[in-house]
Each structure stands twice: as structure tokens, then as C-alpha cells.
Amino acid sequence: MAERLVYQGKILSLVLEDERWEIVRHKDAVAVLAVREGQLLLVEQYRPAIKQTTLELPAGLIEPGESAHEAARRELMEEAGFDAELRELFSFYSSPGFTDERITLFEARRLFPRSRPQDPGEAVRVRWTPVEEAIRAFLAGELATSSPTAAGLLWLLKER
Amino acid sequence: MAERLVYQGKILSLVLEDERWEIVRHKDAVAVLAVREGQLLLVEQYRPAIKQTTLELPAGLIEPGESAHEAARRELMEEAGFDAELRELFSFYSSPGFTDERITLFEARRLFPRSRPQDPGEAVRVRWTPVEEAIRAFLAGELATSSPTAAGLLWLLKER
Numbered sequence: 417m418a419e420r421l422v423y424q425g426k427i428l429s430l431v432l433e434d435e436r437w438e439i440v441r442h443k444d445a446v447a448v449l450a451v452r453e454g455q456l457l458l459v460e461q462y463r464p465a466i467k468q469t470t471l472e473l474p475a476g477l478i479e480p481g482e483s484a485h486e487a488a489r490r491e492l493m494e495e496a497g498f499d500a501e502l503r504e505l506f507s508f509y510s511s512p513g514f515t516d517e518r519i520t521l522f523e524a525r526r527l528f529p530r531s532r533p534q535d536p537g538e539a540v541r542v543r544w545t546p547v548e549e550a551i552r553a554f555l556a557g558e559l560a561t562s563s564p565t566a567a568g569l570l571w572l573l574k575e576r
Numbered sequence: 577m578a579e580r581l582v583y584q585g586k587i588l589s590l591v592l593e594d595e596r597w598e599i600v601r602h603k604d605a606v607a608v609l610a611v612r613e614g615q616l617l618l619v620e621q622y623r624p625a626i627k628q629t630t631l632e633l634p635a636g637l638i639e640p641g642e643s644a645h646e647a648a649r650r651e652l653m654e655e656a657g658f659d660a661e662l663r664e665l666f667s668f669y670s671s672p673g674f675t676d677e678r679i680t681l682f683e684a685r686r687l688f689p690r691s692r693p694q695d696p697g698e699a700v701r702v703r704w705t706p707v708e709e710a711i712r713a714f715l716a717g718e719l720a721t722s723s724p725t726a727a728g729l730l731w732l733l734k735e736r
Contacts, residue, residue: 423582423590425598428674430583430590437624438585440600442674463672464597470672477673506715508726510671511679512623512630513637514588514602517671519723555666563679563723566668570730 427477428515442517445510446488447475447564449571450500450524455544456572457524458565459495462539471543471550472562475519488522495540497532500524505571510563519564521571547572587637588675602677605670606648607635607724609731610660610684615704616732617684618725619655622699631703631710632722635679648682655700657692660684665731670723679724681731707732 423430428442450457450473458471476491478484485502492498507520553559554569583590588602610617610633618631636651638644645662652658662682670677713719714729 425592428598428600430600432585433624438588439625440588440590440675442671445671445673463669464593465599465674466669466672466676466678468672470669472672475673506726507717508721508723509623509626509630510723511602511605511675511677512626512628512632512720512722513605513635514625515600515671515675516626518626519671557667560672561668562672563668563670563727566666566727567723567730570727570734574730574734574736576734 438514440515442515443477444484445475445477445517445519445564446484446491446522447473447519447562447568448488448492448500448502448522448524449473449505449568450492450498450527451547451572452527454547456547456550457496458543458545458550459540460543461541466560468560470560470562471545472565473568475562475564484520485522488520492524493530493532496542497530498524499528499530501526506567508563508567521564521567551576598674600675602675603637604644605635605637605677605679605724606644606651606682607633607679607722607728608648608652608660608662608682608684609633609665609728610652610658610687611707611732612687614707616707616710617656618703618705618710619700620703621701626720628720630720630722631705632725633728635722635724644680645682648680652684653690653692656702657690658684659688659690661686666727668723668727681724681727711736
């Protein structure tokens, strides 16, 4: 298998395998499903890739040296200002036809408020949303959201 | 917003927005959830991007001029040799932090066997799998699979 590096970026690289397969190498990612008193923790943020504001589970990339569990705790802290006891739920490849990105979903069992570190690179707003409303909006096609959020909402659907 | 095209390929292109955001433009995709007599229609195929064989729902890209519904019918025919009555379930962005790919999941209500067109570009094997076994393997972390497959399995989980 001959691989040719076409582009090396900050968060991804693009390689051509056998001059045929266009493959995006990307860090693995984590997302956190956190429910408190019937409200789901979602974050709102503008996503340049789709030119839209999304509502998603807190999520982010696993940095070098970090475990998936550590990355999930860090992202939950940075994006929402909570620490938590986390349980790993499941993993999937976001789109294995062209990228190696693998996403692992965690469930937050207990949430502990913490002071949120400032990260000027991320402009996210916390939006606690009733679980029922989030599921309804998703199934009605009203929610611009990510694959781990879809999976998290469907995970919650089984408990209705 | 200044956009610079870094690479134009066959199935994707890479752009830099404001010399900062690395964005992969990708066709939208569809996947089909088909269950018959307690068996889930999965396809096994080697995925160069992750150097692994996956078990996934039949899936593929929406070609120019096609609706999502038409693409789902075509992929089901090409990958598994079935036509079907399809119902749209929901959509999500596979990974909106870096790509605009949006995936729509369809549920097959009635399946009609058809002769499968030959497509030498796709080497997929149909694997009818008991729904319970597919869900178990997914939740146990034993299934290398895609985000629409994860979503489809979780959709089925609610009916157990």
C-alpha cells in the first residue's frame, strides 16, 4: 500500500493510498452524555465546516498522552464547567469511508460544578435542554447536530 | 471568510477557511436500517481509512441529481440486492468539527429481492445478523462500525 501525504494540518492530514483512496487522518474524539433532573447538557456553537450553529453533546479531541476518559473529563470541564464520574458507553467510526476518526461516548453519572477554565479558542454556550424536547427536535429534523449527539439521544430514547 | 482550496479529490475536497479552519467538504450520505424476521441486514467490507473490516448498515454517498431517498434505494440494491419501501428516520452531521458530511438514516419497511447489479468497485458481503447479537456486540465494543450503524442499533434498542 503506497501512501502519499497530500496535506499535513493542525487537526487533520490528508493521504492518498495507492493513488486511489482519499483518507483523512484525524484525532479520535470523545463526547459526554450528561442528564440532570430531566435536562440534557448540550452546548451551542458555530461550526465553520457547516456554516451553522449546532446543539451538541460536549465533545472534543483526544490530545496526545491523554486517555479517552481523561479527554472526556477535560472537555466536560472546559465546555460546561463540570467534573463528573464517567462511564464509557460505546464507540464508532464517524465515517469510515474516508476518515479514521473514532468517537467514544461517555455517560456522566454524577456532576460536580467546577469553575470553568477560560479557553478563548472555544465559543460555546451551555444549553440545558429537557430530554424529551431534545429527542423530539432531533426526530423532527429540527436539530443540527453531530453523530455522537444523535447516538446519545437514541440511547436516552430507550429509557422513555 | 477567505477560503483556500488545498486539495480537490474525487470524493472530497479540503479547504482552509481564514487560514485557520481545516474543513473537508464531502458528499452527503445515506444508510439503510433493514430488519427481517429478527435479522439485521449488515454488510462487511474492508475500509482502507481504518485498515479494518467493518460491519455496517448498507450505506453510500448521494450522487449529483439524486435525492437522499433515491440514493438509499440504490445503495440497498447495489450492496444487498433488495428494493424496499423506505421511511426517513433522522439525520446528523458525522463530525461537524471538520467536515460538512451529513448522513440520513432510512428504515426499510418491506424488502423485495432483486438481482444485484455488479459493481466491481465495491467488495461487500451481506451478513444478516440477529438484532440482539448486533446490539450486544456493539455495546460490548466488539463491532468496528460506522456512526449510522451505531445510530441504527440504538434505534432498535428502544424496541427491546
